[in-house]
Amino acid sequence: MDALKRKVIEDGVVIDEAILKVDGFLNHQIDAGLMYEIGEVFHSQFSDQGITKILTIEASGIAPAIMVAHRFNVPCLFAKKAKPNTLNQGYYQTDVHSFTKNKTNSVIVSNEFLSDQDTVLIIDDFLANGEAALGLHRLAQQAGAKTAGIGILVEKSFQPGRARLEEAGLTVSSLCQVASLKGNKVTLLGDDA
Ligand code: G4P
Numbered sequence: 001m002d003a004l005k006r007k008v009i010e011d012g013v014v015i016d017e018a019i020l021k022v023d024g025f026l027n028h029q030i031d032a033g034l035m036y037e038i039g040e041v042f043h044s045q046f047s048d049q050g051i052t053k054i055l056t057i058e059a060s061g062i063a064p065a066i067m068v069a070h071r072f073n074v075p076c077l078f079a080k081k082a083k084p085n086t087l088n089q090g091y092y093q094t095d096v097h098s099f100t101k102n103k104t105n106s107v108i109v110s111n112e113f114l115s116d117q118d119t120v121l122i123i124d125d126f127l128a129n130g131e132a133a134l135g136l137h138r139l140a141q142q143a144g145a146k147t148a149g150i151g152i153l154v155e156k157s158f159q160p161g162r163a164r165l166e167e168a169g170l171t172v173s174s175l176c177q178v179a180s181l182k183g184n185k186v187t188l189l190g191d192d193a
Pocket of ligand 1: 126128131161
């Protein structure tokens with residue numbers, strides 16, 4: 001997706017060889033027009049899959065996911081990283097370990113909002129090691145829901161996330177694939193420079 005690739009190249013800040021900061025349009029300040037376009041693209045890719053719900057994880061997945069949900073005209077459901085005091089009924093729960101942040105979160109979704117009648121499209125901002133997406137897929141499995149695919153905005157293709165998701169039999173669609181962050185420079189997959 002050219003608009004997102006341009007943003008990543010122009011506004012992305014390389015922190016080190018593994019981390020790209022995109023606070024200007026995704027992780028802090030959000031480019032709403034870009035999120036809208038992202039909704040259009042994922043809709044065109046998955047419109048024949050019978051999607052009933054967009055599933056993401058707080059916090060940064062919510063902005064793109066809500067635009068995708070709007071385009072599909074289905075709810076956007078986000079997994080929470082802490083159990084709210086108000087959630088006393090049943091819920092699905094799984095651990096998600098972040099290698100980037102060196103932290104494990106127990107993430108939950110209420111069973112009120114996910115069931116075996118659902119087909120979910122999982123949306124997230126970054127794909128690094130695949131932990132978040134695999135955790136969301138496990139939540140869908142607990143509910144008996146079908147995962148139609150994983151839609152990612154920025155995939156770090158030098159990390160093992162895609163391979164792990166594909167090994168799990170999941171379809172992965174990434175709008176921007178970063179091949180390398182070496183030399184303080186963003187190199188996209190397919191770029192010769
Ligand atoms: P994984 O889910 O693919 O395994 O990724 P990992 O655990 O390594 O990443 C954990 C968190 O860090 C995720 O956010 C992910 O979106 C984010 N992240 C990973 N790599 C990068 C990167 O290069 N740049 C930026 N900006 N973020 C990255 P999170 O913990 O869910 O936090 P939130 O930001 O959504 O609140």
